[in-house]
Amino acid sequence: MNNLIKGETGDWEVVIGIEVHAQIVSNSKLFSSASTKFGGEHNTQVSFVDAGMPGMLPVINWVCVEQAIRTGLGLNAKINNYSIFDRKNYFYPDLPQGYQISQFKQPIVGEGSVTIDIDDKKSKTIRIERLHLEQDAGKSLHDQHPEFSFVDLNRSGVALMEIVSMPDISSADEAQSYIKKLRSIMRYLGTCDGNMEEGSLRADINVSVRKPGDELGTRCEIKNVNSIKFIGQAIDYEARRQIELIEDSKIIDQETRLFDPKKGETRSMRSKEEAHDYRYFPDPDLLPLSFSENIIEEIKSELPELPDDKKERFQKEYSLSPYDSNILVSEIEIADFFEAVTKGRDPKIAANWITGEFFAAMNKLGFNIVDSPITIDNLSKLIKLIEENIISKRIAKDVFEIMLENNEDPEEIVEREGLKQVSNSGELEKIIDNIIANNPDQVEAVKLKPKLIGWFVGQVMKETNGKANPKLVNDLLNDKLN
Amino acid sequence: MTEFSTLSIKETITSLKNKDFSVSELVDFHISSMENGRELNAFITETADIAREKASDCDQNYSKGEEKPLEGIPLGIKDMFCTKGVKTTASSKMLENFVPPYESTVTQNLWNDGAILLGKLNNDEFAMGSSNETSFFGEVKNPWKNNKDNFTVPGGSSGGSAASVAAGMGLASLGTDTGGSIRQPASFTGTVGLKPTYGRCSRWGIIAFASSLDQAGPITKTVKDCALLLNSICSYDPKDSTSSQKKIPDFEKSTDESVKGMKIGIPKEYEADGISEDITEYLEKGKEWLTESGAEIVEISLPHIKYALPCYYIIAPAEASSNLARYDGVKFTHRVDADNIIDMYEETRSQGFGDEVKRRIMIGTYVLSSGYYDAYYLKAQKVRAMISKDFKEAFKKVDVIYGPSTPSTAFELGDKKKDPLEMYLNDVFTVPVNLAGLPAMSVPVGLDKEKLPVGMQLIGNSFDEESILSIASCIEKSAKFDLNPNKWWINE
Amino acid sequence: MTIDSKLVERIAKLSRISLTETEIKNLSSELDNILNWIEQLSELDTEGINPVFSSFDEEETKYRNDKVNDGGYREDIISNAPLSEDGFFLVPKVVD
Numbered sequence A: 001m002n003n004l005i006k007g008e009t010g011d012w013e014v015v016i017g018i019e020v021h022a023q024i025v026s027n028s029k030l031f032s033s034a035s036t037k038f039g040g041e042h043n044t045q046v047s048f049v050d051a052g053m054p055g056m057l058p059v060i061n062w063v064c065v066e067q068a069i070r071t072g073l074g075l076n077a078k079i080n081n082y083s084i085f086d087r088k089n090y091f092y093p094d095l096p097q098g099y100q101i102s103q104f105k106q107p108i109v110g111e112g113s114v115t116i117d118i119d120d121k122k123s124k125t126i127r128i129e130r131l132h133l134e135q136d137a138g139k140s141l142h143d144q145h146p147e148f149s150f151v152d153l154n155r156s157g158v159a160l161m162e163i164v165s166m167p168d169i170s171s172a173d174e175a176q177s178y179i180k181k182l183r184s185i186m187r188y189l190g191t192c193d194g195n196m197e198e199g200s201l202r203a204d205i206n207v208s209v210r211k212p213g214d215e216l217g218t219r220c221e222i223k224n225v226n227s228i229k230f231i232g233q234a235i236d237y238e239a240r241r242q243i244e245l246i247e248d249s250k251i252i253d254q255e256t257r258l259f260d261p262k263k264g265e266t267r268s269m270r271s272k273e274e275a276h277d278y279r280y281f282p283d284p285d286l287l288p289l290s291f292s293e294n295i296i297e298e299i300k301s302e303l304p305e306l307p308d309d310k311k312e313r314f315q316k317e318y319s320l321s322p323y324d325s326n327i328l329v330s331e332i333e334i335a336d337f338f339e340a341v342t343k344g345r346d347p348k349i350a351a352n353w354i355t356g357e358f359f360a361a362m363n364k365l366g367f368n369i370v371d372s373p374i375t376i377d378n379l380s381k382l383i384k385l386i387e388e389n390i391i392s393k394r395i396a397k398d399v400f401e402i403m404l405e406n407n408e409d410p411e412e413i414v415e416r417e418g419l420k421q422v423s424n425s426g427e428l429e430k431i432i433d434n435i436i437a438n439n440p441d442q443v444e445a446v447k448l449k450p451k452l453i454g455w456f457v458g459q460v461m462k463e464t465n466g467k468a469n470p471k472l473v474n475d476l477l478n479d480k481l482n
Numbered sequence B: 001m002t003e004f005s006t007l008s009i010k011e012t013i014t015s016l017k018n019k020d021f022s023v024s025e026l027v028d029f030h031i032s033s034m035e036n037g038r039e040l041n042a043f044i045t046e047t048a049d050i051a052r053e054k055a056s057d058c059d060q061n062y063s064k065g066e067e068k069p070l071e072g073i074p075l076g077i078k079d080m081f082c083t084k085g086v087k088t089t090a091s092s093k094m095l096e097n098f099v100p101p102y103e104s105t106v107t108q109n110l111w112n113d114g115a116i117l118l119g120k121l122n123n124d125e126f127a128m129g130s131s132n133e134t135s136f137f138g139e140v141k142n143p144w145k146n147n148k149d150n151f152t153v154p155g156g157s158s159g160g161s162a163a164s165v166a167a168g169m170g171l172a173s174l175g176t177d178t179g180g181s182i183r184q185p186a187s188f189t190g191t192v193g194l195k196p197t198y199g200r201c202s203r204w205g206i207i208a209f210a211s212s213l214d215q216a217g218p219i220t221k222t223v224k225d226c227a228l229l230l231n232s233i234c235s236y237d238p239k240d241s242t243s244s245q246k247k248i249p250d251f252e253k254s255t256d257e258s259v260k261g262m263k264i265g266i267p268k269e270y271e272a273d274g275i276s277e278d279i280t281e282y283l284e285k286g287k288e289w290l291t292e293s294g295a296e297i298v299e300i301s302l303p304h305i306k307y308a309l310p311c312y313y314i315i316a317p318a319e320a321s322s323n324l325a326r327y328d329g330v331k332f333t334h335r336v337d338a339d340n341i342i343d344m345y346e347e348t349r350s351q352g353f354g355d356e357v358k359r360r361i362m363i364g365t366y367v368l369s370s371g372y373y374d375a376y377y378l379k380a381q382k383v384r385a386m387i388s389k390d391f392k393e394a395f396k397k398v399d400v401i402y403g404p405s406t407p408s409t410a411f412e413l414g415d416k417k418k419d420p421l422e423m424y425l426n427d428v429f430t431v432p433v434n435l436a437g438l439p440a441m442s443v444p445v446g447l448d449k450e451k452l453p454v455g456m457q458l459i460g461n462s463f464d465e466e467s468i469l470s471i472a473s474c475i476e477k478s479a480k481f482d483l484n485p486n487k488w489w490i491n492e
Numbered sequence C: 001m002t003i004d005s006k007l008v009e010r011i012a013k014l015s016r017i018s019l020t021e022t023e024i025k026n027l028s029s030e031l032d033n034i035l036n037w038i039e040q041l042s043e044l045d046t047e048g049i050n051p052v053f054s055s056f057d058e059e060e061t062k063y064r065n066d067k068v069n070d071g072g073y074r075e076d077i078i079s080n081a082p083l084s085e086d087g088f089f090l091v092p093k094v095v096d
């Protein structure tokens, strides 16, 4: 696949690096015991520590550390059992301490990697530079008052993992796959819920362009993009913008930009009066973060099967295609659902049904797999009915429609509605003989054009209200007509 | 009526147990001392009502025989300690009306032991200063005037804490020490001041100046009182990540230990450092007292100690510049209104902080800024490591290091105000201790030619407050210092 | 190292402190003085020395359990704010 963008002066390459801020799944904050729950009354989930009150001190939450280690392991990364918390100093109204506690020179997690799929056959490795722990800031609301911004500190101090990729991403599609994959891994691990609407996952995207083979171009950072769709739009827009600037012989300013979802554009965040100087230094209120190799091993031994391994297993164990496996492992809930439904059933039929009819229906009804109106048990029974030729695929669709309404047992539906497939050859023979006798012209025609046998199949189905076993009908017709 | 002001905590507790007087009588006396001493400007906030109310509870506890270790002892608290519901200002306009909704761990420990809050004490703004002249609430006067009858400074930053104890307003006080802020004022006022090992006392609820150096400690009239307060304020606090889990000994017991066989180190570097003649004399006297009591004097070397001061003036401002970033006009009392956020920040901080605080924020910002971090901040932390190592080596040979607390006795008000650098040089003997996190105390030994108190410093090994308390007790007995300034501030 | 007024202005900007012309002038010479004095540290060879950022050297990091037992006192959080409304801190409008 070719990721080059055509410009007036030839082809351009896009170089993308992404910094993801992922909110850690934990009950309490990174350095305080206030709740992290989303959507609480403003300023009620704030401790004196989170408000930066004089004399207040941070104390590290072990679970947040564990989550970072777990995520690092999921990214095949090096875990540093000695790391340091630094203060990143800057003024902002929703940063109550006047500094963010983060990790600068010595992060908890070093280099790792994430594999993304380019297509059915090809995959690509995106290298991870580092993962570090840091605090989230509060939130400013700008639309409450004409003169003032309102500050809510509920988020202040919530634990984040900042995951920084190398500039290995070369298209909007790859960027989207990367985010999806990262999110999927963290959801498998239970370390980040990946909810982009609630801000649990935000991406800062560094974009630059160059002629293939050239040095890296000047990059712009697009801050806080919060949906997969916007990530794609922002990159496409930004790459175009930069190419046009260069082709117009203009200079690209290295700057921070914002994506405006309404206009689908990126724009300069604010005129850069001066470069930031964060004056990082080790936080004297905290000790270096250290833990033993044993702890890492212990966490490693408890890791769940991750998407890449699961995909491989699905292909081997269930003989699924890479394509189907990919869809099924994309979310842990889907993978679990599939494995439960397919227990004792034909995995190919189960996979087809889940990725086909079932997903289409969930999408249409706006349901998530976890609140599916059809239970695993009943879907499994439906697969069994198909597998055992009790109903045809066509009838199965009708049964599924009924199931969607009130999760009725498919066996009962088939029984009640009399939908069982007619697989009695004597009965079908009678019907077929009748049709042959009544349509001598068609019988002549089919001798010249064997494809016309489909017409006979259709007639049989019509007579049986679609319940005839199609394979049996085909076999009988072939016998009689050829 | 008993002359309460000459009593130590120890003696007061005995009298209270004997019912010689009541807590209410004691507290009333100290309230009137406090009120009569307003000219000293030691207190920013007087809490007479709280004290009276608590006094009657204490009396009940005595009558029931349920008194706690410091039951009924009125104490002044430096205004760097957050006290729940009681204004806490750090002596800054920035926190002029700040009322903390929480109580610092060390003060809570005192109240749990029955002590009574008499008021909040003046200090240098955000504890930055060595003369208590940088306070937004005005300078504190040392109860000791010099023989020219001129006002002198009480030292700083715990100037109010030291002055109040020397003047008999409260039986003792609490200070904080980042670079000598307990020991230097103690030495200027003839009181006993101790800075514990870093980590002995919780920093939770103490307004931060330089987090890796700050430590709370008592200022008292006697060494034993110092030990008593230490017993109360030291505790392991899970809310402070740098609070020690080491066992806390009975410090009072150490004050009765013999010093026989103890090794006392005198750094040879001290002799080079322009110490006043009077102080050198007391240095020699101290050696005699200690030798007479059976201790052994050993010469030691702290080769890098002369770099401690410049090292400190990088590290402390760096941490302070960050610690004081939270005072931005959004959360705490002082704010200058402006149309945009940047102007609001800049005007609020410009008007809310005094000159010395601004100066230190500027130094701190500079030494951390990009391009200078390695040359200043990182360099200083390496020098700090070398200084710590000097002390570690020394304590392989000796139990306690003995020397002056300050290069001179109390100077006159306004004398060093114009030249910040000259002011900084005051902390030359105290600062190395904070960089190394060691315990140290100042003990009064006598008066100089100007009739001003002289204090000597004892430095102990990490978590060995016991040894310095034993030595201090020995010196106290030999020196027989009389904490009795002429009470010029009381006009009949 | 010489501290000129331009550098002082840059540091003041970073520190979010506005200064008058006189203050800038005074601070330039004061800081210059202090930093020149600090400069004596460069005499010391610190090659190979590990920096010490804190004198606290107890091995064990203390960790908190992941329990929620703090917060829920909004009144206390905003009680010292110079300007607040409906439980929010108010600041001059911030425009990104």
Ligand SMILES: [Mg+2]
Binding pocket: A019, A162
């Ligand atoms: Mg970043």
Ligand SMILES: [Zn+2]
Binding pocket: A021, A134, A162
């Ligand atoms: Zn970040």
